Amino acid sequence: MADRDSALRLDLGNKPGLIADADQRGVVYLVGAGPGNPELLTLRALYLMQKADVVLYDRLVGPEILALVRSDAQQFDVGKARDNHAYTQARINQLLVEHARAGKRVLRLKGGDPLVFGRGGEEIEALIAAGIPFQIVPGITAATGCAAYAGIPLTHRGMAHACVFLTGHFADGEDHVDWKALARPGQTLVFYMGVYHLEKICGRLLEHGMSAQTPAAVVQEGTLPGQRVVAAPLGLLARSAIDRAKPGIVIIGETVKLSPYFRSSGQLDARQAGRPASPPAEAAPVEDLASASAHFCSGEAREGHWEACADQRLRG
Numbered sequence: 001m002a003d004r005d006s007a008l009r010l011d012l013g014n015k016p017g018l019i020a021d022a023d024q025r026g027v028v029y030l031v032g033a034g035p036g037n038p039e040l041l042t043l044r045a046l047y048l049m050q051k052a053d054v055v056l057y058d059r060l061v062g063p064e065i066l067a068l069v070r071s072d073a074q075q076f077d078v079g080k081a082r083d084n085h086a087y088t089q090a091r092i093n094q095l096l097v098e099h100a101r102a103g104k105r106v107l108r109l110k111g112g113d114p115l116v117f118g119r120g121g122e123e124i125e126a127l128i129a130a131g132i133p134f135q136i137v138p139g140i141t142a143a144t145g146c147a148a149y150a151g152i153p154l155t156h157r158g159m160a161h162a163c164v165f166l167t168g169h170f171a172d173g174e175d176h177v178d179w180k181a182l183a184r185p186g187q188t189l190v191f192y193m194g195v196y197h198l199e200k201i202c203g204r205l206l207e208h209g210m211s212a213q214t215p216a217a218v219v220q221e222g223t224l225p226g227q228r229v230v231a232a233p234l235g236l237l238a239r240s241a242i243d244r245a246k247p248g249i250v251i252i253g254e255t256v257k258l259s260p261y262f263r264s265s266g267q268l269d270a271r272q273a274g275r276p277a278s279p280p281a282e283a284a285p286v287e288d289l290a291s292a293s294a295h296f297c298s299g300e301a302r303e304g305h306w307e308a309c310a311d312q313r314l315r316g
């Protein structure tokens with residue numbers, strides 16, 4: 001274990017304002033661990049993982065990342081699954097305060113970025129109220145990580161001039177979302193926690209005038225070896241073969257159709273010579289949604305990927 005720790009130690013000097021400043025005690029570091037792939041951790045995150053005495057981590061922080069935490073650190077799995085909150089937010093806040101007051105370097109390790117749908121703000125409020133010093137370390141958020149690994153540009157000249165991050169949990173309570181504005185073309189919508197409410201999300205956008213042909217995708221286990229990208233026109237996405245038990249991110253907008261073309265070289269299907277020769281054309285129009293069958297497109301990039309989705313649907 002000691003070898004593992006020393007192998008990971010970073011020699012980045014002791015420059016003010018850079019990362020070698022974690023000798024302070026009684027402090028909480030709110031750190032983003034990125035979307036799951038350990039190679040997407042920041043140097044700062046890795047450094048603090050090596051320094052922390054106590055680590056409180058979330059459900060989406062996987063074993064590959066936890067293996068990089070200092071081996072003798074005290075670890076708490078405080079992850080909250082839907083309808084299973086073994087550790088309430090109040091209890092997590094309390095643990096952060098208690099361990100910092102005991103003079104520990106406390107690492108609060110969160111999936112993605114701590115301040116993007118991560119409840120990091122509530123923890124900061126609790127730390128401020130208790131007079132505990134803290135630092136915030138950003139991470140690659142699921143939207144940008146998953147989009148990059150799926151070959152989907154979130155903005156693209158002439159196609160998407162804006163990108164909106166939303167939570168799919170709106171349906172759990174009062175719905176204050178301006179669906180009319182979201183249904184307008186020229187933007188990419190990214191729904192975190194969107195798989196559970198996929199029907200409602202797609203339905204609302206269609207009701208408010210978004211074209212049923214708008215390219216859309218669900219990315220699950222994004223950036224990890226098991227990444228799956230299910231792409232379909234918006235009108236059919238909710239009927240596609242998506243694993244409803246796994247969290248995923250829902251991306252809706254014209255740029256989704258670039259996915260097979262923009263997929264990183266290392267992710268191209270080995271059976272194919274390479275990426276499509278040109279960006280995929282528009283998806284075929286959906287004329288009769290009621291009779292169109294649901295379909296599935298794997299995460300593998302292959303020639304004519306988007307058209308293949310449309311063809312499969314029309315044949316079905």
Ligand SMILES: C[S@@+](CC[C@H](N)C(=O)[O-])C[C@H]1O[C@@H](n2cnc3c(N)ncnc32)[C@H](O)[C@@H]1O
Pocket residue numbers: 035036060110111112113114115116117118140141142143146191192193194219220221222223224247248249250
């Ligand atoms: C509670 S939010 C936390 C978001 C996190 N703070 C971030 O910045 O990415 C959890 C949601 O993020 C999305 N998510 C996180 N990691 C993901 C991944 N590797 N692949 C797909 N979706 C992911 C899913 O929508 C999941 O339900």
